[in-house]
Amino acid sequence: MKLQRRSDGDAVPGPAGPGGRRRWFPYLDAFRPAAGGAELSSREVVEVLEPYILEARRDRIRRAVDNRSYAVCLVVEGLSDFGNVSAAFRSADALGVQSVHKRYRDNRHVSMGAEKWLDIEIWDSPAECFSALKKRGYRIATTSLGTDSVCVYDMDWSQPTAIVVGNELRGISDDALELSDLHCSVPMKGMVDSFNVSVAAGILMHHAVCDRVSRLAIFPGEHGWATWSSRDSRR
Numbered sequence: 001m002k003l004q005r006r007s008d009g010d011a012v013p014g015p016a017g018p019g020g021r022r023r024w025f026p027y028l029d030a031f032r033p034a035a036g037g038a039e040l041s042s043r044e045v046v047e048v049l050e051p052y053i054l055e056a057r058r059d060r061i062r063r064a065v066d067n068r069s070y071a072v073c074l075v076v077e078g079l080s081d082f083g084n085v086s087a088a089f090r091s092a093d094a095l096g097v098q099s100v101h102k103r104y105r106d107n108r109h110v111s112m113g114a115e116k117w118l119d120i121e122i123w124d125s126p127a128e129c130f131s132a133l134k135k136r137g138y139r140i141a142t143t144s145l146g147t148d149s150v151c152v153y154d155m156d157w158s159q160p161t162a163i164v165v166g167n168e169l170r171g172i173s174d175d176a177l178e179l180s181d182l183h184c185s186v187p188m189k190g191m192v193d194s195f196n197v198s199v200a201a202g203i204l205m206h207h208a209v210c211d212r213v214s215r216l217a218i219f220p221g222e223h224g225w226a227t228w229s230s231r232d233s234r235r
Contacts, residue, residue: 004030004039025070026099026119064117072157072208073099073138074201075129075164077176084168087198090114095205101129101162126176130162138162142172143200144183145193152184152204157211165201 030039074092079085093114101121123129142164166172
């Protein structure tokens with residue numbers, strides 16, 4: 001059974017969020033059985049499955065859903081080290097960043113089960129990826145150490161943003177830099193001039209979460225960042 005995805009150009013129903021814009025949400029409320037037959041709504045699926053799930057497991061699933069968001073997504077462009085891909089995706093899962101994107105079709109597996117809980121999309125080029133994300137309302141922010149880079153702590157993260165990190169050795173490709181809306185960097189205080197790419201991704205996502213909470217005047221709910229969640233992302 002598979003949840004049906006929304007096309008990038010489809011309008012998203014519901015009230016507008018901060019700034020008067022509707023948040024893009026990737027799924028329609030329709031499950032299609034693999035063997036065919038009538039589509040089911042999410043409520044119908046939950047009603048069937050809930051009696052077979054332990055209460056502790058149900059509570060954990062609810063907490064995870066409350067903390068999920070599509071307002072920020074992560075794009076890893078051409079990472080070649082499996083450990084870095086895995087660590088970046090695990091950080092996304094831990095911080096409630098639901099949507100992640102890869103440029104290449106290798107290293108599909110992500111350790112510690114993060115792969116099962118994330119929406120992973122794979123693209124053939126930065127142009128293809130960025131075009132789709134911009135249709136969904138995202139601003140594209142590539143990490144770069146160039147002189148035109150904006151400090152991440154000076155950015156307004158209340159706007160839906162795709163964070164793009166590059167290859168371990170070459171960094172962000174020229175194509176991605178040219179197609180992005182802005183370049184950003186994390187300030188360095190020591191002798192080295194860059195973070196490990198997965199560490200940088202984790203810092204950026206964590207700061208995005210905190211900045212959104214502060215700017216949108218929303219605060220951690222009963223289960224953590226509950227209001228920076230899938231509920232917020234649907235607005």
